[in-house]
Amino acid sequence: MTNASRLAIALLATLAVAACSKSEPEAAAGAEEHAAAGHSSAGLPSGRIAAGEELAKAKGKATGQSCIDCHGSEGNAPIDDPSPKLGGQYADYIPHALQQYRAGDRQHPLMTPQAATLGDQDIADLAAYFGSRQGQLRDLHGVE
Numbered sequence: 001m002t003n004a005s006r007l008a009i010a011l012l013a014t015l016a017v018a019a020c021s022k023s024e025p026e027a028a029a030g031a032e033e034h035a036a037a038g039h040s041s042a043g044l045p046s047g048r049i050a051a052g053e054e055l056a057k058a059k060g061k062a063t064g065q066s067c068i069d070c071h072g073s074e075g076n077a078p079i080d081d082p083s084p085k086l087g088g089q090y091a092d093y094i095p096h097a098l099q100q101y102r103a104g105d106r107q108h109p110l111m112t113p114q115a116a117t118l119g120d121q122d123i124a125d126l127a128a129y130f131g132s133r134q135g136q137l138r139d140l141h142g143v144e
Contacts, residue, residue: 088135
């Protein structure tokens with residue numbers, strides 16, 4: 001083994017020990033700061049429930065529809081089978097879906113134009129609102 005290899009292994013071991021040596025309160029505080037900063041897998045700011053509720057009720061310029069027109073006031077009464085229930089939805093489902101509609105990577109006659117005008121804060125707010133509602137989601141894992 002070369003000296004460079006030994007040095008690399010020693011350096012990695014030192015970094016691993018340092019990372020694992022954080023006390024639980026320090027690690028928990030770091031996780032809380034991360035959550036408070038609004039970090040999500042969608043890369044959005046923290047959502048505001050009240051702002052999301054107002055936005056969910058507002059008629060979109062592109063379609064003349066609001067979120068609640070199609071998904072229900074609590075997000076649990078979609079107007080048709082293909083429309084998902086949004087109430088109590090997983091934290092990053094709505095942000096990722098809306099970002100995909102906004103980018104044109106996901107297509108729907110109403111959702112694509114509706115999402116096209118949403119900013120990152122709008123998406124975070126809608127996700128916070130619908131995520132805070134009582135959910136009626138079911139885990140279908142193992143259902144035949």
